[in-house]
Amino acid sequence: MAAVQTTSERALNKVAIISVLIVTIIFLAPIYWIVSTSFKPRHLATTVPPTIVFEPEISPFVKLTLRRSQLREQPTPEEYTAAPWWERLVFDGGEKIVRSGRGEVQLSGYPSRFVNSLIIAITSTILAVAMGTITAYGFSRFKMPGEQDWLFFILSTRMLPPVVVAIPMFLMYRVVGLNDTHVGLIILYTAFNLSFSVWLMKGFIDEIPKEYEEAALVDGYTRMEAFFKVVLPEAATGIAATAVFCFITAWNEYAFALIMTRRDAQTAPPFIPSQVGSGLPDWTVIAAGTFLFLLPVAIFTFLLRNHLLRGMSFGAIRK
Amino acid sequence: MAGISLRGISKTYGGTRALRGLDLDIEDGEFFVLLGQTGAGKTTTLRLIAGLEKPTEGEIYIDGQNVADWNAAERDVALVLQQYSLYPRLSVRGNLEFPLKSKVRNFSSDEIERRVNKAAETLQITKLLDRKVERLSGGEMQRVSIGRAIVREPRVFLMDEPLSALDAKLREALRVELKKLHTELKATFLFVTHDQVEAMSMGDKIGVLNRGKLVQVGTPAEVYHNPCNTFVARAVGSPPMNLFDARVAGGQMEIGSVKVPVGANGTALDGRDLTVGVRPENIRLENGAPVSARVFDIEDHGVVKILTMQVGEDKVHATVPAKTVVRLDETVQFGWQPEKTLLFDRQSGTNISTQ
Structure with missing residues (x-):
């Protein structure tokens, strides 16, 4: 590129950069949607319009990898405090992790x-x-x-x-x-x-x-x-x-x-x-x-x- | 070191015959040049000797041994190609080491090191050893290619137009170096080219190939001064030999309307259709000489001038001393000494001067 650029060339460059940015955003939007949804609490996943700013959480990945079922009754406070942090996340979502008779978690x-x-x-x-x-x-x-x-x-x-x-x-x-x-x-x-x-x-x-x-x-x-x-x-x-x-x-x-x-x-x-x-x-x-x-x-x-x-x-x- | 003999070699690719009944003897330590146009079968000959192809008919002997069942590795020949024989991923050293690292050779790493350094010294590429091949110039690449061949100290070097991709200056320089290398290594070289200057200047012997047939074998001087037919006469020498249709009648040679005296054995040829060949350097401009011509083109080469003269429909080349004063479109007279002409049978093209 020549060292000297005319004003019109510079303007054209800007237009080009902006167009590329817009196209990139359009292409990346669905990926962002998937990635962001995978860090959302469940109740924010289907809001209209989509929630863009939220506090990310890891619970979807916990739920993805471990066997779980719907909570019939709320856990007792003792159960809740005794549970590890990732299990609490699942409790918060109204579900519980299925454990075997010996208390081991199972993979989904x-x-x-x-x-x-x-x-x-x-x-x-x-x-x-x-x-x-x-x-x-x-x-x-x-x-x-x-x-x-x-x-x-x-x-x-x-x-x-x-x-x-x-x-x-x-x-x-x-x-x-x-x-x-x-x-x-x-x-x-x-x-x-x-x-x-x-x-x-x-x-x-x-x-x-x-x-x-x-x-x-x-x-x-x-x-x-x-x-x-x-x-x-x-x-x-x-x-x-x-x-x-x-x-x-x-x-x-x-x-x-x-x-x-x-x-x-x-x-x-x-x-x-x-x-x-x-x-x-x-x-x-x-x-x-x-x-x-x-x-x-x-x-x-x-x-x-x-x-x-x-x-x-x-x-x-x-x- | 070894001589090469080809006996009755034919090679057919699909329906096309690349070589027909080729007999060739290359002596141990000889620098042999195969000269021919594209498609004459030069490269095929090389590939057959290298073992990359099998002949359809005939036998190949290296050092007296029939190598029909030997593969390329066993024949212990080295091949230098016009291009593409260096691996772009490797450094110069890597390329030079590559032939030595083959299992067949089984060299120790010290020996490899020694040979690579020696080859690099011979070719003056020591500085380039750690360079990537893609960074080399054309001439350097060709040097490395030659280096790749010499590290192995093979019995025979086969070179397929190694200089034709280079520019004129480099080509001349490498020509000299190759000759020197040949003298040092005392190996058998088979060099293939379409460039008659290369053939003349490098070969101990030249073999002229035409459409898969070997036309003439001889020293450069023999081939130049006594070409066996009009094909060789045209192929060797620059500018090419002048060839005229002629007829002998009563001790006079008639070339068109021009009559010139025939040489010594002229009368025996009475009535025969001939082609007369005169080398450009044997044509002399002289007032009162038998042929008149118009100067069509002048190339001043410094030492000599090359004139193209128009005689009727024909063009005649003459190499004259540079001090000769001529102008374009000037009418000049020229002639030649009868004993310096070559006579060819017009039908077969065979040289009949010596008969």
């Missing part, structure tokens, strides 16, 4: 759903990206009969909306006993993501000059070593971008998780809305669940941001 359904989501999304992402990278490398570097047809076939698996096959998949899974298992969902999500992963990675690997590997081959490395030492590091950007996309898809998937899982392998997406219907909806708890659910994708994307900045240009790496 949410933590295990969250862990399921993590296991399934991470495993299927690793599988889809690893298989996709190797497949893409093969397509990129070797000639094979019907190469274009194979690639088209791989792409065609994405042309059908996945939900269309949900019922047949459900029936097949029932026969082989994969319903409500981690393995079942991992296989499904890996399969969804694989075609995408192959195509995206092929673009990235095509961009890596094959001279790099050939130099390594001549230098005394095997094809495998050349792949791991030369191609993979060069493809890191592409792998990061592909992994983020695959992770987001697997993490957010709702329809199959709803149909295929009930308890053991249920992921967070079908679980969170199911809580709306149990008794009166406690929106603060739902917001807290949603907020925690947002975090992994945000963290994952943030960690890979350096790779993504280059990777999002879809293979346009610098030669």
Whole structure:
């Protein structure tokens, strides 16, 4: 930017900055709403107009993670003072924490759903990206009969909306006993993501000059070593971008998780809305669940941001 | 160190033939230059020798051994490419170490260190060792590429147009250095280029490739002075050799309407359709010389002037001393000594001067 700016240029700059700010606020507003609701006392969650200023409290997260039930009668003052601070928060909300016979607190359904989501999304992402990278490398570097047809076939698996096959998949899974298992969902999500992963990675690997590997081959490395030492590091950007996309898809998937899982392998997406219907909806708890659910994708994307900045240009790496 | 022999090599890619029945012998320690246009099969030849491709037919011998079943690593050759042989993630040192760190080589870290330093010294890139490759200039990159090849002390160096991406000054400098390196290492060099100046100035021997066939092999002088056909005559020398259609009749050579005396064995060629070749430096401007021409273009190179003259429809190049006074559009007369011409059969293009 030139050191000297005319007044009109400066004004234009201001307009640009203000527009960006407005757009940012519009985009961030729903996220703020979710985050703020997850720290609100229950009675403020549904006020019209929304309460913006309030004293944040942690009770929605306590309620989210622990089993609780409606209070039939108020706790005695002794009970109240004997309770730890987080239990008092729940009492204040007109509920009590369910304890076992020995007085231990029990986890609600949410933590295990969250862990399921993590296991399934991470495993299927690793599988889809690893298989996709190797497949893409093969397509990129070797000639094979019907190469274009194979690639088209791989792409065609994405042309059908996945939900269309949900019922047949459900029936097949029932026969082989994969319903409500981690393995079942991992296989499904890996399969969804694989075609995408192959195509995206092929673009990235095509961009890596094959001279790099050939130099390594001549230098005394095997094809495998050349792949791991030369191609993979060069493809890191592409792998990061592909992994983020695959992770987001697997993490957010709702329809199959709803149909295929009930308890053991249920992921967070079908679980969170199911809580709306149990008794009166406690929106603060739902917001807290949603907020925690947002975090992994945000963290994952943030960690890979350096790779993504280059990777999002879809293979346009610098030669 | 090792010689290379190719016997009856053919290579077909899909439907296209890149090489046809190639026979080539490169002696141990020779600086051999393969000269040819894009698509002549130069790079294919290199890749076959390097073991990156397998020939469709024929055998390759390195140091007398048939290497058909040897992979690239086992052949112990080094490849220098026009570009892309350096890893952008690594430093210069990392790049130089890379070939030595292969399991096949199994060098100790002291040995790696020693070799990297030695190569860096030879190529004067010691200062650059810790620099990132992306920060290097084109010439420095090419030096590092060569360094990557020499650290391994391979038996054969294969170079695929290593200088063509560089600017003219650097190219000249590196040309000299490569020659020097060759003398020092006493290794076999196979250098591929489309630039005839590079071929002439560097090669102990030149092989001229045309559409997958080896046309002529010889020392630069042989190839220059005695090209085996019109293709080689055109390919080597700058400006290129002048070639005229001619016919011999009664001891006189008729080039268009111009008649010039034929050389010694002229009468034997009576009635044959020929192509006459005259090197530009053998053309002399002289008043009263047999051919009249209009000066079309003058390039002053300092030492010499290169004239382009128009004779009828044809353009004729002449290299004349710089002090020669000519002006554009001036009419000049020129001629040449009959013994300095080359005669080619017009149909086949074969050199028949020596017959």
